[in-house]
Amino acid sequence: MTRAIYPGSFDPVTFGHLDIIRRSAKIVDELIVGVLNNTSKVSLFSVSEREEMLKEVTRSLPNVTIASFSGLLVDFARRERATVIVRGLRAITDFDYELQMAQTNHILDEDIDTLFFTTGLEYAYLSSSTVKEVAAFGGDIRKFVPDIVVKNMKHKFQIT
Ligand code: PNS
Secondary structure, eight states: OOOEEEEOOOTTTTTTHHHHHHHHHHHSSSSEEEEEEEEEEESSSSSHHHHHHHHHHTTTOOOOOEEEEOOOOHHHHHTTTOOOEEEEOOOOHHHHHHHHHHHHHHOOTTTEEEEEOOOOOOGOOHHHHHHHHHHHTOOOTTTTHHHHHHHHHHHHTTOO
């Protein structure tokens, strides 16, 4: 049985993330979406808000669960008895950082490997940061994020 973790900030979850979740959940037996609780980084949504949105948008995927973690990803993976880390690669600009992370994690725990998915072309440009910037200025984010996120973003930025 293969249990994998798809870790990230998910602040907020985008259609790009959802695409990786759907595709990886078809390949592994169980997928845990791990929301990083990073106290040193300012986030728009709290960890529980991010978890709630992820639960809502993955409700139809029976082998996907949502959890949060702090500290090292490999420690979280070990606790969850997961041996695979899933990450998406949007463009060559992601590669350096992702390679460094994957290699570091593998050195920290040789039983853990990283599985990369190339992001669908329609989402290659998409990031949570861009979505937040567009939303902050009142732009239309419906092509970027699920309805529940649109609704919660409007609430955060007090847009009607
Ligand atoms: O969505 P993000 O912000 O690109 O996700 C980054 C994440 C959460 C995968 C990464 O920051 C992480 O794994 N943080 C946990 C701390 C850790 O294990 N660091 C060592 C890996 S180099």
